[in-house]
Amino acid sequence: MPDRAVDEVAQFEQNVKREGKKPSAGPTARQTTAALLHRQPTPEAVKEGEERAQVAFYAVLASARSADANSDQATCRKALGEARDMFDPM
Secondary structure: OOOOOHHHHHHHHHHHHHHOOOOOOEEOOOOOHHHHOOOOOOHHHHHHHHHHHHHHHHHHHHHHHHHHHOOOHHHHHHHHHHHHHHEEOO
């Protein structure tokens, strides 16, 4: 029987649910060019950035689940690693 990562994915999802209750916790994304140019973000830009980070995070997590369901453990673990890198439990 192949070594499935389903337990790793489930455990990470439980951690996300638990840690995600903290106001400062959640998916993160790279800084934009505007941020690097020292421009002050608008509230709308902050909200859009948070929403894009959430969409990207859950897409990567879904990719991990799908790869695991298809017994593609290398892809699953890669996607899970990306999801872990994207989630900030602060």
